[in-house]
Amino acid sequence: xxxxxxxxxxxxxxxxxxxxxxxxxxxxxxxxxxxxxxxxxxxxxxxxxxxxxxxxxxxxxxxxxxxxxxxxxxxxxxxxxxxxxxxxxxxxxxxxxxxxxxxxxxxxxxxxxxxxxxxxxxxxxxxxxxxxxxxxxxxxxxxxxxxxxxxxxxxxxxxxxxxxxxxxxxxxxxxxxxxxxxxxxxxxxxxxxxxxxxxxxxxxxxxxxxxxxxxxxxxxxxxxxxxxxxxxxxxxxxxxxxxxxxxxxxxxx
Ligand code: ADP
Ligand code: MG
Numbered sequence: 001x002x003x004x005x006x007x008x009x010x011x012x013x014x015x016x017x018x019x020x021x022x023x024x025x026x027x028x029x030x031x032x033x034x035x036x037x038x039x040x041x042x043x044x045x046x047x048x049x050x051x052x053x054x055x056x057x058x059x060x061x062x063x064x065x066x067x068x069x070x071x072x073x074x075x076x077x078x079x080x081x082x083x084x085x086x087x088x089x090x091x092x093x094x095x096x097x098x099x100x101x102x103x104x105x106x107x108x109x110x111x112x113x114x115x116x117x118x119x120x121x122x123x124x125x126x127x128x129x130x131x132x133x134x135x136x137x138x139x140x141x142x143x144x145x146x147x148x149x150x151x152x153x154x155x156x157x158x159x160x161x162x163x164x165x166x167x168x169x170x171x172x173x174x175x176x177x178x179x180x181x182x183x184x185x186x187x188x189x190x191x192x193x194x195x196x197x198x199x200x201x202x203x204x205x206x207x208x209x210x211x212x213x214x215x216x217x218x219x220x221x222x223x224x225x226x227x228x229x230x231x232x233x234x235x236x237x238x239x240x241x242x243x244x245x246x247x248x249x250x251x252x253x
Contacts, residue, residue, distance in 0.1 A: 004031055041227060056086075
Protein backbone atom coordinates (compact mmCIF):
# COMPACT_ATOMS: atom_id res chain seq x y z
CA UNK A 1 0.00 0.00 0.00
CA UNK A 2 1.17 3.51 -0.89
CA UNK A 3 2.26 5.83 1.96
CA UNK A 4 -0.52 8.10 3.20
CA UNK A 5 -3.30 5.69 2.21
CA UNK A 6 -5.66 4.18 4.77
CA UNK A 7 -4.23 0.79 5.71
CA UNK A 8 -6.49 -0.16 8.61
CA UNK A 9 -9.99 1.19 9.05
CA UNK A 10 -12.04 0.56 12.18
CA UNK A 11 -15.68 1.63 11.83
CA UNK A 12 -18.05 1.87 14.79
CA UNK A 13 -16.38 -1.06 16.54
CA UNK A 14 -18.18 -2.44 19.54
CA UNK A 15 -17.32 -5.23 21.97
CA UNK A 16 -19.66 -6.28 24.76
CA UNK A 17 -18.84 -8.50 27.69
CA UNK A 18 -22.28 -9.20 29.10
CA UNK A 19 -23.65 -5.81 30.12
CA UNK A 20 -20.30 -4.00 29.75
CA UNK A 21 -19.37 -2.31 26.47
CA UNK A 22 -15.55 -2.53 26.69
CA UNK A 23 -15.39 -0.88 23.24
CA UNK A 24 -18.34 1.24 22.24
CA UNK A 25 -18.75 2.74 18.76
CA UNK A 26 -15.05 3.49 18.17
CA UNK A 27 -13.85 4.52 14.71
CA UNK A 28 -10.32 5.37 13.60
CA UNK A 29 -7.90 4.85 10.74
CA UNK A 30 -4.25 3.86 10.55
CA UNK A 31 -2.49 5.40 7.56
CA UNK A 32 0.14 3.47 5.70
CA UNK A 33 3.65 4.28 6.97
CA UNK A 34 2.63 5.98 10.21
CA UNK A 35 2.91 5.09 13.86
CA UNK A 36 -0.52 5.58 15.41
CA UNK A 37 -0.68 5.63 19.20
CA UNK A 38 -3.83 4.28 20.86
CA UNK A 39 -3.70 5.54 24.43
CA UNK A 40 -5.94 5.84 27.45
CA UNK A 41 -6.12 5.10 31.17
CA UNK A 42 -6.36 1.55 32.50
CA UNK A 43 -9.68 -0.05 31.61
CA UNK A 44 -10.28 2.30 28.65
CA UNK A 45 -10.67 -0.62 26.23
CA UNK A 46 -7.27 -0.49 24.51
CA UNK A 47 -6.44 -4.18 24.84
CA UNK A 48 -9.95 -5.10 23.78
CA UNK A 49 -9.53 -2.96 20.66
CA UNK A 50 -6.16 -4.63 20.07
CA UNK A 51 -7.88 -8.02 20.27
CA UNK A 52 -10.60 -6.95 17.82
CA UNK A 53 -8.13 -5.66 15.26
CA UNK A 54 -5.90 -8.74 15.42
CA UNK A 55 -8.85 -11.15 15.33
CA UNK A 56 -8.24 -12.55 18.80
CA UNK A 57 -11.87 -11.73 19.66
CA UNK A 58 -14.92 -11.25 17.43
CA UNK A 59 -16.61 -7.83 17.30
CA UNK A 60 -20.11 -7.44 18.71
CA UNK A 61 -20.78 -4.82 16.02
CA UNK A 62 -18.89 -2.68 13.55
CA UNK A 63 -16.41 -3.28 10.75
CA UNK A 64 -12.63 -3.63 10.33
CA UNK A 65 -10.98 -3.26 6.94
CA UNK A 66 -7.30 -3.99 6.31
CA UNK A 67 -5.67 -3.01 3.03
CA UNK A 68 -9.08 -2.85 1.37
CA UNK A 69 -10.19 -6.26 2.65
CA UNK A 70 -13.05 -6.72 5.09
CA UNK A 71 -11.50 -8.64 8.00
CA UNK A 72 -14.37 -8.09 10.45
CA UNK A 73 -15.11 -11.79 10.75
CA UNK A 74 -11.73 -13.15 9.67
CA UNK A 75 -9.92 -15.57 11.96
CA UNK A 76 -6.71 -14.55 13.69
CA UNK A 77 -4.72 -16.81 11.37
CA UNK A 78 -6.18 -15.20 8.24
CA UNK A 79 -5.48 -11.72 9.56
CA UNK A 80 -1.87 -12.71 10.27
CA UNK A 81 -1.55 -14.13 6.77
CA UNK A 82 -2.92 -10.86 5.38
CA UNK A 83 0.04 -9.05 6.99
CA UNK A 84 -0.93 -8.04 10.52
CA UNK A 85 1.56 -9.09 13.21
CA UNK A 86 1.07 -8.67 16.94
CA UNK A 87 2.88 -8.85 20.25
CA UNK A 88 1.37 -9.47 23.67
CA UNK A 89 1.00 -7.17 26.68
CA UNK A 90 2.55 -9.86 28.84
CA UNK A 91 5.63 -11.29 27.17
CA UNK A 92 4.91 -14.78 25.89
CA UNK A 93 8.34 -15.86 24.80
CA UNK A 94 9.62 -19.39 25.29
CA UNK A 95 12.19 -18.73 28.05
CA UNK A 96 13.94 -22.08 27.60
CA UNK A 97 14.36 -21.64 23.86
CA UNK A 98 17.12 -19.67 22.17
CA UNK A 99 16.57 -16.22 20.71
CA UNK A 100 16.86 -17.71 17.24
CA UNK A 101 14.25 -20.42 17.88
CA UNK A 102 11.87 -17.88 19.40
CA UNK A 103 12.07 -15.80 16.24
CA UNK A 104 11.76 -18.94 14.13
CA UNK A 105 8.35 -19.49 15.74
CA UNK A 106 7.20 -16.30 14.03
CA UNK A 107 8.52 -17.10 10.59
CA UNK A 108 5.61 -19.31 9.62
CA UNK A 109 2.79 -17.01 10.66
CA UNK A 110 2.17 -15.97 7.05
CA UNK A 111 2.73 -19.38 5.47
CA UNK A 112 0.45 -22.38 5.46
CA UNK A 113 3.26 -24.66 6.64
CA UNK A 114 3.34 -25.00 10.40
CA UNK A 115 6.47 -24.46 12.44
CA UNK A 116 6.67 -28.15 13.32
CA UNK A 117 6.89 -29.35 9.74
CA UNK A 118 10.06 -27.26 9.56
CA UNK A 119 11.26 -28.27 13.01
CA UNK A 120 10.79 -31.94 12.13
CA UNK A 121 12.96 -31.54 9.05
CA UNK A 122 10.15 -32.34 6.61
CA UNK A 123 11.45 -29.64 4.33
CA UNK A 124 15.12 -28.94 4.96
CA UNK A 125 15.39 -26.17 2.38
CA UNK A 126 12.44 -24.34 3.89
CA UNK A 127 13.84 -24.64 7.39
CA UNK A 128 17.22 -23.34 6.28
CA UNK A 129 15.57 -20.35 4.66
CA UNK A 130 13.53 -19.74 7.83
CA UNK A 131 16.64 -19.87 10.06
CA UNK A 132 18.39 -17.40 7.80
CA UNK A 133 15.35 -15.12 7.93
CA UNK A 134 15.13 -15.41 11.74
CA UNK A 135 18.80 -14.44 12.03
CA UNK A 136 18.19 -11.45 9.76
CA UNK A 137 15.37 -10.27 12.04
CA UNK A 138 17.56 -10.63 15.16
CA UNK A 139 20.15 -8.45 13.45
CA UNK A 140 17.48 -5.96 12.39
CA UNK A 141 16.45 -5.36 16.02
CA UNK A 142 20.01 -5.34 17.38
CA UNK A 143 20.06 -8.82 18.97
CA UNK A 144 22.17 -10.49 16.29
CA UNK A 145 25.22 -10.95 18.52
CA UNK A 146 23.68 -13.66 20.74
CA UNK A 147 21.33 -15.89 18.74
CA UNK A 148 21.92 -18.96 20.94
CA UNK A 149 21.33 -17.25 24.27
CA UNK A 150 18.20 -18.48 26.09
CA UNK A 151 15.37 -15.97 25.86
CA UNK A 152 14.69 -16.24 29.60
CA UNK A 153 18.17 -14.87 30.34
CA UNK A 154 17.50 -11.54 28.63
CA UNK A 155 16.61 -8.38 30.55
CA UNK A 156 12.95 -7.38 30.09
CA UNK A 157 13.75 -4.64 27.56
CA UNK A 158 15.52 -7.12 25.30
CA UNK A 159 12.69 -9.62 25.70
CA UNK A 160 10.28 -7.00 24.36
CA UNK A 161 12.60 -6.39 21.43
CA UNK A 162 12.79 -10.14 20.83
CA UNK A 163 8.98 -10.29 20.77
CA UNK A 164 9.08 -7.65 18.05
CA UNK A 165 11.69 -9.62 16.09
CA UNK A 166 9.40 -12.64 16.28
CA UNK A 167 6.51 -10.57 14.94
CA UNK A 168 8.72 -9.16 12.17
CA UNK A 169 9.69 -12.66 11.08
CA UNK A 170 6.19 -13.00 9.58
CA UNK A 171 7.06 -10.08 7.26
CA UNK A 172 4.08 -7.97 8.32
CA UNK A 173 2.68 -4.83 6.71
CA UNK A 174 1.17 -3.67 10.01
CA UNK A 175 2.73 -4.29 13.41
CA UNK A 176 0.32 -4.05 16.36
CA UNK A 177 1.89 -3.74 19.82
CA UNK A 178 0.15 -3.87 23.20
CA UNK A 179 1.99 -1.86 25.89
CA UNK A 180 5.54 -2.68 24.76
CA UNK A 181 7.00 -0.08 27.17
CA UNK A 182 5.26 -1.41 30.30
CA UNK A 183 7.72 -2.14 33.08
CA UNK A 184 10.77 -0.99 31.12
CA UNK A 185 13.56 1.19 32.49
CA UNK A 186 14.16 4.62 31.04
CA UNK A 187 17.07 3.47 28.86
CA UNK A 188 15.14 0.45 27.66
CA UNK A 189 12.24 2.68 26.66
CA UNK A 190 14.60 4.93 24.72
CA UNK A 191 16.06 1.93 22.88
CA UNK A 192 12.59 0.60 22.09
CA UNK A 193 11.50 4.00 20.83
CA UNK A 194 14.56 4.20 18.55
CA UNK A 195 13.82 0.70 17.21
CA UNK A 196 10.20 1.56 16.38
CA UNK A 197 11.33 4.76 14.63
CA UNK A 198 13.82 2.76 12.56
CA UNK A 199 11.05 0.33 11.57
CA UNK A 200 8.90 3.25 10.45
CA UNK A 201 11.79 4.40 8.28
CA UNK A 202 11.66 0.95 6.68
CA UNK A 203 8.00 1.76 5.84
CA UNK A 204 6.45 -0.55 8.38
CA UNK A 205 3.11 0.74 9.71
CA UNK A 206 2.67 0.49 13.48
CA UNK A 207 -0.39 0.59 15.73
CA UNK A 208 0.97 1.19 19.21
CA UNK A 209 -1.43 0.48 22.08
CA UNK A 210 0.18 2.08 25.11
CA UNK A 211 -0.69 3.44 28.52
CA UNK A 212 2.60 5.36 28.93
CA UNK A 213 1.81 8.78 27.46
CA UNK A 214 5.37 10.11 27.62
CA UNK A 215 6.66 7.11 25.66
CA UNK A 216 4.01 7.66 23.00
CA UNK A 217 4.47 11.44 22.69
CA UNK A 218 8.04 11.36 21.43
CA UNK A 219 7.40 8.57 18.96
CA UNK A 220 4.06 8.55 17.18
CA UNK A 221 2.65 10.56 14.27
CA UNK A 222 -0.93 10.66 15.55
CA UNK A 223 -2.81 9.64 18.66
CA UNK A 224 -6.28 8.23 19.34
CA UNK A 225 -7.36 8.54 22.99
CA UNK A 226 -9.84 6.10 24.50
CA UNK A 227 -11.69 6.40 27.79
CA UNK A 228 -14.49 4.18 29.18
CA UNK A 229 -14.66 2.23 25.92
CA UNK A 230 -15.20 5.26 23.70
CA UNK A 231 -12.96 7.52 21.65
CA UNK A 232 -12.26 10.67 23.65
CA UNK A 233 -10.35 12.51 20.91
CA UNK A 234 -7.63 12.17 18.31
CA UNK A 235 -4.91 14.34 16.83
CA UNK A 236 -1.19 15.04 16.67
CA UNK A 237 0.81 14.50 19.88
CA UNK A 238 1.04 18.21 20.80
CA UNK A 239 -2.70 18.85 20.51
CA UNK A 240 -3.59 15.67 22.39
CA UNK A 241 -1.15 16.54 25.18
CA UNK A 242 -2.71 20.00 25.47
CA UNK A 243 -6.28 18.67 25.53
CA UNK A 244 -7.81 19.24 28.98
CA UNK A 245 -10.06 16.16 28.58
CA UNK A 246 -7.00 13.95 28.09
CA UNK A 247 -5.22 15.38 31.11
CA UNK A 248 -8.34 14.83 33.18
CA UNK A 249 -8.75 11.25 31.94
CA UNK A 250 -5.18 10.44 32.93
CA UNK A 251 -5.31 12.16 36.29
CA UNK A 252 -8.65 10.51 37.03
CA UNK A 253 -7.31 7.10 35.93
P1 ADP B 1 -7.17 -1.39 28.76
O1 ADP B 1 -6.34 -2.28 27.91
O2 ADP B 1 -7.38 -0.02 28.18
O3 ADP B 1 -6.66 -1.29 30.17
P2 ADP B 1 -9.19 -3.46 28.51
O4 ADP B 1 -9.56 -3.53 27.07
O5 ADP B 1 -8.28 -4.50 29.03
O6 ADP B 1 -8.65 -2.00 28.86
O7 ADP B 1 -10.52 -3.52 29.39
C1 ADP B 1 -11.63 -2.68 29.13
C2 ADP B 1 -12.78 -3.11 30.03
O8 ADP B 1 -13.28 -4.37 29.60
C3 ADP B 1 -12.41 -3.27 31.49
O9 ADP B 1 -13.49 -2.85 32.27
C4 ADP B 1 -12.18 -4.75 31.63
O10 ADP B 1 -12.43 -5.18 32.93
C5 ADP B 1 -13.19 -5.32 30.65
N1 ADP B 1 -12.76 -6.59 30.04
C6 ADP B 1 -11.68 -6.78 29.28
N2 ADP B 1 -11.60 -8.05 28.86
C7 ADP B 1 -12.68 -8.69 29.37
C8 ADP B 1 -13.18 -10.03 29.30
N3 ADP B 1 -12.54 -10.97 28.58
N4 ADP B 1 -14.32 -10.31 29.95
C9 ADP B 1 -14.98 -9.37 30.64
N5 ADP B 1 -14.57 -8.08 30.76
C10 ADP B 1 -13.44 -7.74 30.13
MG1 MG C 1 -4.48 -3.21 28.25
